[in-house]
Amino acid sequence: MTTPKPDAPQKPQTGQDELADSEQPFVEHLMELRDRLIKSIVAVAIVALVLALYPGPSRLYDLLAAPLVAHLPHGSTMIATSVISPFMVPIKILLMTAFLIALPAVLYQAWAFIAPGLYAHEKRLVLPLVISSTILFFTGVAFCYFLVFGRVFAFIQRFAPRSITAAPDIEAYLSFVLTMFLAFGLAFEVPVAVVVLARLGIVPLEKLPKFRSYFIVLAFVIAAIITPPDAVSMLSLAIPMCLLYEAGIWAARAFIRHTQTPNDTQEQPAQD
Secondary structure, eight states: OOOOOOOOOOOOOOHHHHHHHHHHHHHHHHHHHHHHHHHHHHHHHHHHHHHHHTTOHHHHHHHHHHHHHTTSOTTOOOBOOSSSHHHHHHHHHHHHHHHHHTHHHHHHHHHHHHGGGSOHHHHHHHHHHHHHHHHHHHHHHHHIIIIIHHHHHHHHHHHSOTTOOOOOBHHHHHHHHHHHHHHHHHHTTHHHHHHHHHHTTSSOGGGTGGGHHHHHHHHHHHHHHHSOSSHHHHHHHHHHHHHHHHHHHHHHHHHHHHOOOGGGSOOOOOOO
C-alpha cells in the first residue's frame, strides 16, 4: 500500500501575480476618473446649451463689451477684422461662461474622486481651500468687470486724441478681457496662497507680518507687468492684493488652529 503524499506547499506569490492583483484597482480608478470627466463635460454642455438658447452668444458678447461700449465716443462701434470673428468670438465667450457657471459641478466631481483617498484631517485641509479659492476667483473676476473696467476705459478715453475714432477689434477686446479676468482672479487667490505656505511650513506664521513690505513691492511690480500701462488698472490690482495679504495672515492663523494633523500634537511623556 502506498502512503499518501503530503500536500505540496503553495508557491509564493510572484511579482506578476502581485501586479495582476493591483491592476484591477488601478483600472477601476481609471474608469471612475473617466466617469467623473464625462459628468463634468456633460455639466458644461448643459449650461452651454441653456446659454445658447437664452440669452444667446451674441447677447453674452454684448454684456461683456458693455463696459467698453459705454465709454466709446458717440457713434463708434467695435469692429471685426476677420471674416469668422463675428461667429467664433461669441462662441468662445459662450463656452467660457458655461465653464465658469458649471465650475462648482466640475470641482465637486474632482472632490468626489480624491476624497475617498484622504484622511479626515486632510479633508479638513483640502475642502475649505477648494471652496474658498473658487469664491475668491469669482470675486476677482466680478471686481474686474464691475469696478475696474469702467474706470480703466474712462481713463483711456480721456487721453485719446480728438482726431482718432476709437473702433476696437472684438478679438483684441476678448483677449484683453480674458487676460484681465485671469490676472484679477489669480490675484484674489493671495489669501489661499498665504494659508498654504504657512500650513505647509514653507513660510513660518510668525514671519508673515515681517514680509509685508516685500509683498507690497512685489504686488506693485506684478500689477505693473500684468495690467495695461495706466495708473488706474495698476492701483486697482495692487491695492486689493495688499489688502488680501493682510486677510491671508488672519486666515492662516485661524486655519492652522483648526486643521491640526495628528502628528502636530505631540504626546506628553508618561509620568513615572
